[in-house]
Amino acid sequence: MNSASFPSRWVAHGAALCCAVVWGVTFVSTKVLLDIFAPAEILFLRFLLGMIALWCVRPQRLHVEGARRHLLFAGAGLCGVTLYFLLENMALQYTLASNVGVLVAISPLFTALLARLLLGERLRLGFFIGFVFALAGIVCINVNSGAVLRLNPLGDLLAVLAALTWAFYSILTRRIGQMGYDTTLATRRIFGWGLLLMLPVLPFAGVDTDATRLLLPTAAGNLIFLGLGASALCFVLWNFALSRLGPVTVSQYIYLIPLVTVGASLAVLGEPVTLLAVVGMALILAGLLISEGRFRR
Incomplete structure (x- = not known):
């Protein structure tokens, strides 16, 4: 039996599932905000708002002793906040969104x-079989959207690096969780490091000092969703799940993000769901179940 109790494991699975659902619909908010802010501005503002929210929830100070532990937090902030999102945004500038969607999905591997x-x-054989099923499903969903996967070396490499940095974030956060730190306080510390390491990039990222944009209802509403929901809440839940289930199990919920995106497109945008999309969703679910060992021979 895992160190986490049976009820706690199911709560952790629910937390990871909640993150996949929220992250699956964030593309709508980000797309709206890109008409108002530069990508780096969105990234900085959402995590700044998330850190402030976590400070309001838990204003206590997190005591971290030893340079090695400080480096763990700095590494998690660098990989999960600064590098992952910057690399993903840069990849979108050089390659197709469909390429990025597929390549980032190799993060669980x-x-x-x-x-x-x-x-x-x-690692069990079922994990690798499930990975193949899920990746095939993600490709089906991208093809269904009308996207054609074409090789773009620079952008594709950046997307692969983004997937790799998220993998390092998962490992580092797992190590932090094993040290017994409060999840909310630890997440706030990770956000702080991520924001600090992001500062040198901002002057070169097209940042505009016009603060009146924040007063626009559209900007404020979407930033609140990204800051409080997709950042503060989801990162706390994701880090909690990592500490209970481990990085291999939790990372597999990334497979569900494209599936949620299809559902959001149907519900919000009224886009039709074709047979290919249904096949893709079925493959993703099958891949997740196989990876988790839910399908027996």
């Missing part, structure tokens, strides 16, 4: 390999 190398976790 990187996470599993790093967990094996750095944490000594065992």
Whole structure:
């Protein structure tokens, strides 16, 4: 039995599922905000708002002793906040969104390999079979949207690097969780490091000092959603799930994000769901179940 109790494990699964659902619909808010802010501005503002929210919830100070532990938090902030989102945004500038969607989805594979190398976790054959099923489903969904996967070396490499940095974030956060720190306080510290390491990039990222844009209802509403929901709440839930289930299990919920996106497109935009999309969603669900060992021979 895992160190987490049975009810706690199901709560952790629910937390990871909640993150996949919220992150699956954030593309709508980000797309709206890109008409008002530069990508780096959106990134900085959402995590600044998220850190403020976490400070309001838990204003206590997190005591971290030892340079090695400080480096763990700095590394998590660098990988999960600064590098991942900057690399993803840069990738979108050089390659197709469909390429980025597929390549970022290989993050669970990187996470599993790093967990094996750095944490000594065992990997089952079912994980790799499930990965193939889920990736095939994601490709189906991207093709269904009318996108054609074409090789764009620079952009595709940036997308792969984004997937790799998220894998490192998962491993580092797992190590932080094993040290017994409060999840909310630890997430706030990670946000702080991510924002600090983002500062050198902002002067070169097209930042505008016009603060009146924040008063626009559209801007304020979407930033609140991204800051409070997709950042503060979801990162706390994701880090909680990582501490209870481990990076290999939790990372597999990333497969569900494209599936949620299809559902959001149907509900919000009224886009039709074709047979290919249904096949893609079925493959993703099958991949997740196989990876989790829910399907027996």
